Amino acid sequence: MNKRKVALGPGAASLILIVVVLSLCMISMLTQIAARNDYNLCTRSAEMVQKVYELNAQSEEKLAQLDAVLVSARKETADMQAYLDKVKEHLPEGMKMEEDRVTWTEPLDNRNLECIVQLLPIEDTQRAKWISHKLVVEEPEDDWEW
Amino acid sequence: MKSRSRSNTLLIELLLVIFFFMCSAAILVQVFANAKLKSRTAHAINASMLDAENIAEDLYSTDDPDAVLADYGFTAEDGNWKLQKDGYLLKVALKTEETESGTLRSYEVSGIEGEQTLITLPATRFIPREVSP
Numbered sequence A: 001m002n003k004r005k006v007a008l009g010p011g012a013a014s015l016i017l018i019v020v021v022l023s024l025c026m027i028s029m030l031t032q033i034a035a036r037n038d039y040n041l042c043t044r045s046a047e048m049v050q051k052v053y054e055l056n057a058q059s060e061e062k063l064a065q066l067d068a069v070l071v072s073a074r075k076e077t078a079d080m081q082a083y084l085d086k087v088k089e090h091l092p093e094g095m096k097m098e099e100d101r102v103t104w105t106e107p108l109d110n111r112n113l114e115c116i117v118q119l120l121p122i123e124d125t126q127r128a129k130w131i132s133h134k135l136v137v138e139e140p141e142d143d144w145e146w
Numbered sequence B: 001m002k003s004r005s006r007s008n009t010l011l012i013e014l015l016l017v018i019f020f021f022m023c024s025a026a027i028l029v030q031v032f033a034n035a036k037l038k039s040r041t042a043h044a045i046n047a048s049m050l051d052a053e054n055i056a057e058d059l060y061s062t063d064d065p066d067a068v069l070a071d072y073g074f075t076a077e078d079g080n081w082k083l084q085k086d087g088y089l090l091k092v093a094l095k096t097e098e099t100e101s102g103t104l105r106s107y108e109v110s111g112i113e114g115e116q117t118l119i120t121l122p123a124t125r126f127i128p129r130e131v132s133p
Helices: A012-076 A080-089 B002-061 B065-072
Strands: A096-098 A101-108 A111-119 A128-137 B075-077 B080-085 B088-098 B102-113 B116-128
Touching (some): A012 A080, A012 A101, A012 A128, B002 B065
Antiparallel strands (some): A111 A128, B080 B088
16 A cells, blocks of 8 residues: 655644635625625615605695694585685695695605695595605715716 | 654644634634624514514504404504514504594504514504584
8 A cells, every 4th residue: 555644844734724714704704794784775775664654654644634624624614616715724734735636745854755635525425535645755966976 | 853843843833723713713703693693683674674564554454453463463462462473573553543534543563673673664544534514
């Protein structure tokens, strides 16, 4: 049998240690970066979803305020035009009225929820219905330099 | 004589290598553990967000929120509804406010991991009431 002698001279173990530790360092760094990016992305996504839900909640609260105005206006008059005038007079803050449509915007940071509600005729049991409920995102100006 | 001296040097070198490897391994294990923890939290945020969205939408569209929550497996505790999921807790708080023209129903769906609140989704629905002129 021809046995080959493995020679491990001084310094070989140190070299192997350096290679192994450097590799492990690289792997751990990449893992850490990936995990942090994943976490940041999830947090940001959660924040965005939360903001959209907050806007929706605000719009429903505003609708409740508008509906209170509609109820009191319906109690006061039976004529459609007079009813619309009364509603226009007592519209909650931040709302605009054009013909039978009431519009308002719910702002939150760079997001706006544009709401449009149609007022229904006095004979109708329902008082208002949603026409539009649109989320608009104002993108910040791109300041990247290519 | 020369051979013995060489063996001693090698032995000392190996001991030093093992010592440094142990030190670096201790630090690297901490880094890996930290990364795993972050990754797990990110997964919990994602999963709780999806669950919270589904529940909030279902609550928004239903007339009987208690039945919907019971269907999901929630149990009522201290005025809140709670459901333990894999790695996080879902909590729903309901609030009903009677207004002149209807009912304003507010829900707050939260995902909680340990002491940390991962996500809170507010959902409000206004249910108009028929009012005779």
